[in-house]
Each structure stands twice: as structure tokens, then as C-alpha cells.
Amino acid sequence: xxxxxxxxxxxxxxxxxxxxxxxxxxxxxxxxxxxxxxxxxxxxxxxxxxxxxxxxxxxxxxxxxxxxxxxxxxxxxxxxxxxxxxxxxxxxxxxxxxxxxxxxxxxxxxxxxxxxxxxxxxxxxxxxxxxxxxxxxxxxxxxxxxxxxxxxxxxxxxxxxxxxxxxxxxxxxxxxxxxxxxxxxxxxxxxxxxxxxxxxxxxxxxxxxxxxxxxxxxxxxxxxxxxxxxxxxxxxxxxxxxxxxxxxxxxxxxxxxxxxxxxxxxxxxxxxxxxxxxxxxxxxxxxxxxxxxxxxx
Numbered sequence: 043x044x045x046x047x048x049x050x051x052x053x054x055x056x057x058x059x060x061x062x063x064x065x066x067x068x069x070x071x072x073x074x075x076x077x078x079x080x081x082x083x084x085x086x087x088x089x090x091x092x093x094x095x096x097x098x099x100x101x102x103x104x105x106x107x108x109x110x111x112x113x114x115x116x117x118x119x120x121x122x123x124x125x126x127x128x129x130x131x132x133x134x135x136x137x138x139x140x141x142x143x144x145x146x147x148x149x150x151x152x153x154x155x156x157x158x159x160x161x162x163x164x165x166x167x168x169x170x171x172x173x174x175x176x177x178x179x180x181x182x183x184x185x186x187x188x189x190x191x192x193x194x195x196x197x198x199x200x201x202x203x204x205x206x207x208x209x210x211x212x213x214x215x216x217x218x219x220x221x222x223x224x225x226x227x228x229x230x231x232x233x234x235x236x237x238x239x240x241x242x243x244x245x246x247x248x249x250x251x252x253x254x255x256x257x258x259x260x261x262x263x264x265x266x267x268x269x270x271x272x273x274x275x276x277x278x279x280x281x282x283x284x285x286x287x288x289x290x291x292x293x294x295x296x297x298x299x300x301x302x303x304x305x306x307x308x309x310x311x312x313x314x315x316x317x318x319x320x321x322x323x324x325x326x327x328x329x330x331x332x333x334x335x336x337x338x339x
Contacts, residue, residue, distance in 0.1 A: 049073060049128050050072070052256070053122075053123050053245070057254070058254050081117075084240075086239075087161045091136070091140070091141065092136030130167050132201035132202070169231075169232070234249070234259070235247065306330055
């Protein structure tokens with residue numbers, strides 16, 4: 043997995059249907075904080091979002107198809123961007139589901155069924171809205187952080203993509219389609235975006251093409267199963283053989299998962315479960331246990 047796996051953008055090009063419902067369900071389970079869809083509709087972009095459950099997500103898909111059927115079109119006739127959210131900034135709620143219309147109108151940004159000239163889905167963290175590095179010091183100093191603290195104040199809630207749209211993207215206008223401008227956006231935000239209009243699609247950042255669909259990161263497919271663990275040891279091994287074969291005392295051990303490896307709480311060393319020793323409620327590796335013994339001697 044790469045660094046952008048906090049959300050997943052799926053781009054459905056012309057000629058493709060929605061991904062299979064089983065796959066959509068799996069993505070929702072992996073990115074469970076809400077789903078939204080933007081699609082080309084009558085020369086503009088309609089965004090429907092706010093699906094917080096799997097049944098609601100499937101209803102969202104059906105609503106897109108109904109809008110298109112109304113005009114004698116099929117889902118294959120339009121480009122759609124689907125975003126599965128894993129919340130980082132902003133609460134888990136319907137209004138913060140992506141995509142968002144590119145507008146300064148807050149009601150439209152929060153809307154669950156909105157028509158606009160352009161819409162955007164975001165994958166990543168826009169750092170200036172995720173900490174005290176914000177360029178909007180008036181907002182952060184007075185509202186976001188409690189006085190003298192880096193803890194977010196209760197009740198104050200923002201979404202980094204919405205803030206970036208309002209502060210930058212709206213005023214860029216049609217220059218957002220310029221590749222040089224897109225490169226600046228990518229470098230400035232360290233994020234990925236899918237921008238959709240009634241007749242254009244722009245992908246900012248690298249997307250993965252697989253089966254005709256485009257994905258903002260490798261989170262669309264499951265990670266390969268773990269078959270073994272390699273554990274590098276600093277201390278002599280407590281056993282001299284494994285499976286009837288001798289083990290070098292300074293070697294690495296590759297073990298199947300059915301041999302339980304656990305972590306020493308004080309030092310973080312990985313050891314076999316039978317090596318741990320209890321001391322005042324803590325589970326210690328032999329090294330830490332020996333140090334306690336020396337200290338008490």
C-alpha cells in the first residue's frame with residue numbers, strides 16, 4: 043500500500059458499468075466513512091452522496107441510473123467518480139462525503155444532491171488544514187485549537203478538501219484543466235484528485251488502471267496474505283532446533299504464523315509467547331526481565 047490509502051477514488055469511464063455490487067460492498071467495508079458519486083448529467087455534473095451504509099450505497103447507484111434513464115441514457119454513457127471515505131479531517135457524517143462541487147457556497151458543499159459545473163473527489167491529507175501549519179491562522183488560532191494547546195476544540199469541525207476548494211480551486215476557474223496548474227496542486231497538497239465537468243475529466247496525481255477502471259491507490263485490492271514472519275533477534279535463541287534442524291544462534295528465524303509471536307511491552311522486542319515473563323502486570327521479554335533482576339540485585 044502507498045501513502046494515499048486513507049480514502050479510495052474509483053473512476054468509471056465511458057463504456058463501463060458500475061463495479062460489481064460485491065466489489066462495491068468490499069470497498070465500503072474497507073473505507074467505511076461514507077460514499078458519494080459524481081457523474082456527467084445534461085452537460086453539467088450531478089453529485090449524490092451521503093451513503094453511510096451498504097444498502098444506502100446501492101440506493102445511491104440506483105439513483106444515478108434513474109437520473110440517466112430519465113434522459114434515455116445508460117450508466118455506460120457517462121463518466122462517474124466514486125469516492126469511499128476513510129475520515130482523517132472532519133467528522134464522519136453525510137455532508138463530508140466526497141465528491142464536492144467546486145464552489146464557495148457552503149450549503150452546496152454540504153449538499154447531498156447538487157448540480158454544478160465541476161466536482162472534485164480528494165484522496166490524501168491537505169496538511170495545511172490538518173494542524174497548526176494552516177495558512178488560515180485566523181480560523182485555527184481562534185477556533186480550531188484550544189488556547190495554548192494543539193488539541194482540537196470540541197464542536198469545531200472542518201473538512202480539508204472543502205477548505206481547499208474555497209481557498210484556492212474556485213478562484214482558479216478553468217485553469218484547473220491546465221497540466222502545469224495540476225502539477226502545482228499535486229505538489230502543494232501531496233494528494234490526489236479526480237475533477238469532473240460536463241465534458242472533461244482531470245486526474246491529479248498518479249492513478250492505477252485496472253480492468254478499465256482507474257483507482258487513486260492500491261487499496262482497491264486486498265493485500266496479499268501473510269504467510270510467514272521474519273524475526274531478527276539480538277539475543278541468543280532459547281531453542282537450538284526447529285523441526286528437527288539445528289538453528290544458528292545468530293541467525294534469523296522465519297516462522298509460520300501458527301507459532302505465536304508477541305511483543306515485549308517495554309522494549310517492543312518480538313519474541314515467542316512462551317518466552318514472556320510476567321512482572322507486576324507487564325509481559326516482559328527475557329532481556330527486560332533480566333534487567334529488572336539486575337536492578338534488584
